[in-house]
Amino acid sequence: MSSFSPPSAAAAAFLRPSLLQPKKSASQLSAYKSRKPYSPHFARISCKKNSSTSDDGKEPTNNDQTSPTTRRDILVGMGSLYGAVSSLSDPTTALADPIQPPDLSKCGPATVGDDTVACCPPFAGQKIIDFKFPSPGEPMRTRRAAHLVDKAYIEKYEKAICLMMALPDDDPRSFKQQADVHCAYCNGAYDQVGITPSVDLQIHFSWIFFPFHRYYLYFFERILGSLIDDPTFALPFWNWDSPDGMQIPAIFADPDSKLFVPLRNQKHIPGGAYPLLNMNWSKPDDDKALTPEEQWDINRRVMHTQMVSGAKKRTLFFGKPLKAGEVLPGDRSGQGSIERTPHGNIHIWAGDDTQPNHEDMGNFYSAGRDPLFYSHHANVDRMWDLWKTLGPRRTDFTDPDWLDAAFLFYDENCRLVRCRIGDSLDNKKLKTDYNSVAIEWLHSKRIPKKTGTTKAAPSKTSKKKRELTDLSKFPLVLNKAISVAVPRPRKNRSKAEKEEEEEVVVVKGIEIDRSQVIKFDVALNDDDDGAPAGPRDTEFAGSFVNVPHRQKPGASKFKTALTLGITDLLEDLGADGDDTVVVTLVPQAGEPLIGGLNIDYLAD
Numbered sequence: 126m127s128s129f130s131p132p133s134a135a136a137a138a139f140l141r142p143s144l145l146q147p148k149k150s151a152s153q154l155s156a157y158k159s160r161k162p163y164s165p166h167f168a169r170i171s172c173k174k175n176s177s178t179s180d181d182g183k184e185p186t187n188n189d190q191t192s193p194t195t196r197r198d199i200l201v202g203m204g205s206l207y208g209a210v211s212s213l214s215d216p217t218t219a220l221a222d223p224i225q226p227p228d229l230s231k232c233g234p235a236t237v238g239d240d241t242v243a244c245c246p247p248f249a250g251q252k253i254i255d256f257k258f259p260s261p262g263e264p265m266r267t268r269r270a271a272h273l274v275d276k277a278y279i280e281k282y283e284k285a286i287c288l289m290m291a292l293p294d295d296d297p298r299s300f301k302q303q304a305d306v307h308c309a310y311c312n313g314a315y316d317q318v319g320i321t322p323s324v325d326l327q328i329h330f331s332w333i334f335f336p337f338h339r340y341y342l343y344f345f346e347r348i349l350g351s352l353i354d355d356p357t358f359a360l361p362f363w364n365w366d367s368p369d370g371m372q373i374p375a376i377f378a379d380p381d382s383k384l385f386v387p388l389r390n391q392k393h394i395p396g397g398a399y400p401l402l403n404m405n406w407s408k409p410d411d412d413k414a415l416t417p418e419e420q421w422d423i424n425r426r427v428m429h430t431q432m433v434s435g436a437k438k439r440t441l442f443f444g445k446p447l448k449a450g451e452v453l454p455g456d457r458s459g460q461g462s463i464e465r466t467p468h469g470n471i472h473i474w475a476g477d478d479t480q481p482n483h484e485d486m487g488n489f490y491s492a493g494r495d496p497l498f499y500s501h502h503a504n505v506d507r508m509w510d511l512w513k514t515l516g517p518r519r520t521d522f523t524d525p526d527w528l529d530a531a532f533l534f535y536d537e538n539c540r541l542v543r544c545r546i547g548d549s550l551d552n553k554k555l556k557t558d559y560n561s562v563a564i565e566w567l568h569s570k571r572i573p574k575k576t577g578t579t580k581a582a583p584s585k586t587s588k589k590k591r592e593l594t595d596l597s598k599f600p601l602v603l604n605k606a607i608s609v610a611v612p613r614p615r616k617n618r619s620k621a622e623k624e625e626e627e628e629v630v631v632v633k634g635i636e637i638d639r640s641q642v643i644k645f646d647v648a649l650n651d652d653d654d655g656a657p658a659g660p661r662d663t664e665f666a667g668s669f670v671n672v673p674h675r676q677k678p679g680a681s682k683f684k685t686a687l688t689l690g691i692t693d694l695l696e697d698l699g700a701d702g703d704d705t706v707v708v709t710l711v712p713q714a715g716e717p718l719i720g721g722l723n724i725d726y727l728a729d
C-alpha cells in the first residue's frame with residue numbers, strides 16, 4: 126500500500142523536494158526549489174570527533190566520572206531490595222524500574238508504513254555525560270508567541286535554521302538529525318535497554334510524553350542559539366490556544382522561508398480553504414466553514430476540558446505510568462489529555478493527508494521535518510507549566526520511576542547527554558520561559574445540550590433515548606456509533622470525596638493499527654436527537670486520538686486504554702445521582718477494536 130521509499134532513498138527524500146512531491150502551485154514550488162542554502166561558515170564546531178572533547182579543545186564541563194552513576198546501575202546492583210523499599214512508599218512501584226535511555230549502538234531502522242527508514246543518530250561510542258543545568262548566570266530564553274514576533278526575530282530564527290540545515294547530515298546538530306530524533310524515539314528504532322524479550326521504546330502514550338519533548342526542544346533551541354551565537358535565542362511557540370493563534374503562524378507559511386515545508390494539508394495553510402485550526406479534526410469531513418468566533422467558541426471549550434475539568438488528576442494530564450520493560454500496549458497505558466487533544470489532532474490536521482504517511486506533521490517519523498513541529502511542541506510544553514498553576518493538586522509526579530526515567534540527546538557541543546525527567550520539571554532552571562499571553566479559555570466550560578443553550582439543542586420532539594448495546598457484547602469493532610449503559614459504583618459523592626477521587630470512564634482494550642489515523646469520540650447521556658454531542662457540549666467527554674506511527678515491522682497492532690475525567694460533566698448534566706451512565710462511542714476515523722467500558726475512581 127505504501128509508496129514510501131527504502132532507507133537510502135528516504136534519506137535522499139529528506140533533501141526534498143524531489144521525491145515526495147508536494148501539492149503546491151507551480152509558482153510556489155519553483156520558489157521553494159530555488160531557495161539558496163546558506164553557507165555553513167557560521168558553524169564553529171565540527172561534530173565529527175568521536176570524543177567528548179569539543180573542537181574548541183575545552184573539556185566539557187560535565188564529567189561523567191564524577192557525576193553520580195546512573196541511578197539505574199546502582200538500582201540494578203541493589204536488586205530486589207530497591208523494589209521492596211519503593212513498594213512501601215508507593216504500591217504502584219512494586220517493580221520499580223525507570224525507563225532507561227536507549228543504547229545508541231543498537232539503534233535499528235524505524236518503521237514507516239510497510240517500509241523501514243533510517244533515522245538513527247550518528248554514534249561512534251562517544252562517552253555519555255550526565256545533564257547539568259545551565260549556569261545561573263546564563264540569560265533566560267523567553268519564548269514568544271509565533272504570531273507576535275517581529276521581523277528582526279524572524280530573520281534571526283531563519284538564519285539559525287538555515288545554518289542548522291547547512292550542517293552535514295551526519296552532524297548530530299544538523300536539521301536532518303534533529304528531525305530524526307523524533308523518528309527514532311517514536312517509530313521503533315530503539316529497544317528498551319536490558320529488557321528481554323525486546324520491548325520497543327516509545328515516548329508517546331504515557332507519562333514520559335511531556336518531559337521527553339521538553340528536553341528535545343531544549344537542545345534543539347540551544348543548538349540554534351549556538352549557531353548564531355545568541356545565548357538568548359528562544360523558539361517561538363504556536364499559541365494555538367488563543368483566538369489569534371488559531372492558524373498556522375505566518376512565519377511558517379512563506380514558501381521563501383526555511384521555516385516553510387510543502388508537505389502540509391493544503392486546505393489548512395493560511396490562504397487555504399479551511400485555515401482555522403479545528404482542534405477536533407481527524408478527517409476531511411471535519412472541515413467546516415466556521416467564522417473565527419465560532420471556531421474559537423469550540424476551541425476554547427476544548428482547552429478548558431483538556432486543561433481544567435478533564436485534567437484534575439496527574440495521570441489524566443500527563444498520561445499513565447510507563448515503567449521499564451513494560452510493553453507499552455495494554456490497559457495500563459494511556460495518553461494524557463493534552464497529548465490526545467489538541468496535540469494529536471493538530472499533528473493530523475497539519476500533515477498532508479494526500480501523502481502516503483500524512484507527511485510531515487501527520488506521522489511521528491516525519492513530524493520533526495516541519496519547523497512548525499517545534500513551535501507546536503513549545504506550546505504543548507507551555508501547557509505543562511500552565512497546568513501546574515491551575516489548582517492545588519496539580520503537581521509533578523514524585524514517583525522515582527518517573528523522575529529517574531532518562532533519554533539521550535546531543536547538545537550544542539555535540540556531546541551526548543543523559544537527561545533525567547527529574548531535572549526537567551522546572552523550566553526556569555532550564556533557562557526557558559514563556560512570554561505571558563492572555564489565557565482566554567480558563568472559564569470556558571462546555572454547555573449541556575439538554576439545557577437548550579447550544580446551537581445543537583434538540584427540539585422537544587426529536588429527543589429520544591439511544592438504542593443500547595449490552596456490555597457483554599464486547600470486545601467489538603467500533604464501525605458505527607454504539608451506546609452502552611455503564612453502572613456507576615458510587616453516586617452522590619460528597620465534595621471531599623470528589624476532590625479525593627475523580628470519577629472516570631475507562632474505554633479498555635482499545636486495539637488499533639498504529640500506522641493509521643484513529644479517532645473516536647466519547648459522549649455521556651447524549652440523547653439521540655440527530656446532532657451528536659460535539660466538543661462544545663457538556664455531554665462530550667473527549668476523544669481517543671492516534672497520530673500514525675509504527676513500531677517494529679509486523680507490530681502495527683497496539684493495545685491501549687482511554688481514561689476520561691467526568692466528575693464535573695456528570696454534575697453539570699444533573700446525572701450525579703444516577704445508577705448508570707449511557708456512554709456513546711462514535712467512530713470518526715478508523716475502526717478500533719474496543720475491549721470494554723467501565724466507570725472507575727482515580728486518586729492520582
Ligand code: C2O
Nearest residue numbers: 307311329468472
Ligand atoms: Cu512526539 Cu507531537 O509528538
